[in-house]
Amino acid sequence: MAVPKASGFVLTGSATEVARRLRTVRLAVSAVFFVTGATFATWASRVPAVQDRLDLSAGQLAVALVGLSSGAFLALPLMGGLVARYGSRTVLCVGMVAYLTALVGLALVPGLALLTVALALFACGNTAVDVAMNTQGVLVERAYARPVLGGFHAMFSLGGIVGAGVGGLVAWAGVGTGPHFAGAAVVLCAVAGAAVTALVPEPKRAARADRAARSGEEPGPLLALPGPGLWIPGLVGFCALMGEGVVNDWGAVYLHEEAGASAGAAGVGFAVFSAGMVIGRLAADRVRSRIGTSGFTAGCAAVAAVGGAVPVAVPTAFAGFVGYGLLGLGMAAVVPVVFSHAADLRPERPGPAIAAVSAVGYVGFLAGPPVIGFLTEATGLRTAMLVLPALMLVMAALAARLRRPVTGR
Incomplete structure (x- = not known):
């Protein structure tokens, strides 16, 4: 075998x-x-x-x-x-x-x-x-x-x-x-x-290089940048990582300042979010194998959108814990799913595909916290946190446009 x-x-x-x-x-x-x-x-x-x-x-x-x-x-x-x-x-x-x-x-x-x-x-x-x-x-x-x-x-x-x-x-x-x-x-x-x-x-790169030299092909570029088909999974990753960055930097602050949680309870909110991430990732592979990448990603986005809306609609510590748990559960597996999807789109060069999608996603991770800070100054933190459910809805719309990988999986 x-x-x-x-x-x-x-x-x-x-x-x-x-x-x-x-x-x-x-x-x-x-x-x-x-x-x-x-x-x-x-x-x-x-x-x-x-x-x-x-x-x-x-x-x-x-x-x-x-x-x-x-x-x-x-x-x-x-x-x-x-x-x-x-x-x-x-x-x-x-x-x-x-x-x-x-x-x-x-x-x-x-x-x-x-x-x-x-x-x-x-x-x-x-x-x-x-x-x-x-x-x-x-x-x-x-x-x-x-x-x-x-x-x-x-x-x-x-x-x-x-x-x-x-x-x-x-x-x-x-x-x-x-x-x-x-x-x-x-x-x-x-x-x-x-x-x-x-x-x-992986298979011998020297052999691949010899074949490329004999056929007159140029070696692949050293810099991995998004190409056709990779922008959609990259933008899905952007939404997920921007949401993660917002929760990391502003989640506890929101619970303390807007939901009335003590400093210790606000810290528990992040632990609940992290626990949701672990549970979501452990369950992701089994669920995704049954419903496919696009449906799975859209479902994750829906769960996370509810999680982002709950603490804003009901600004209490308990509602915050529920919301953060759902956010972690919904966002947990989006990044590994888009990595896998991108690699399937470039089966001969999975590393550059993953790197290109990561680069787009990481922009969101960096941009999220400053965006919330700016919106907080302009409108208040509670209104600014509406960015979370909005991001998840955008991610759900993008999920429907994930191109089927060439492997057919």
Whole structure:
């Protein structure tokens, strides 16, 4: 038995051997997603400690965080081209080393300027791993011939929960960021290193290059930019990630200022949103396999639209918890679904397709919080939060226009 050629994997042997190997690869990709989420949460959970150590004002911290967003946004188009040329496993290995090394550097930088540079490098490493691991996830999904990418993203969320939980515990114990980040990097590097050895490389790129040279074809572009067919999934991702960015930065503020929740209860709102994300991602693959990409995405948008409307219509803490839970549930699997859809539209170059869609989506993630801030100044926070259900309705309309992938799935 052999894995279908279209999957991108080359696995041969008996049915039992191939099935066992695929399970191993799937577990390895899950571990990489977990490590990636845990690494970012390790940093995020100790931002106040880094701010205190460097004696940064809120404005100075905001300047440093520009390095994080800029590094990610600028690296996205490049990483897709690198994955296409050198393979997702190679890019993942290099990116993971850079990612974890930069994590340690964040605890050692002496001032604002170097913190900004370190955050940019941290974001570049994260972006390399993100594009490469999603490409690996798509290859596994093709080998299984059914949706599995949502489960991988659930592992990312679980890694984030574990990383944040450990970060809270070590902060409570008074452990500095240096020992914390170094210890986390060693453990996570060991897990990632073991996982990477189980990944399967794509077909030989040298052979593809030889065929291209003999036929006079030019190699693919290094920069991955949206092309025909990719704008719709990119805009769907834009809506989902813009909504996620709004909840991340304004969700707790809304519960506290408009719904009358205490500061502690407002924080619980984000935990409810995160729990909804995990549950949605765990259930996504099974539901999507039954109703298809377009119907699934439209249904997710409808659930999220209700979730966005409830806290605005009924500004209480309880309604906010219900709404945030529905928002997390509805938005959870949209990004992995559009990644999978985009990769199916470009079956020979899934990495650049994922990177191009990510770049469009990430614009929404960056734009959402400032848009809410501007609208809050002009109309008030409660009115500004109507952006959430509006975004979800736009996403539902776009879902109907998702072009059928060439694989027919």
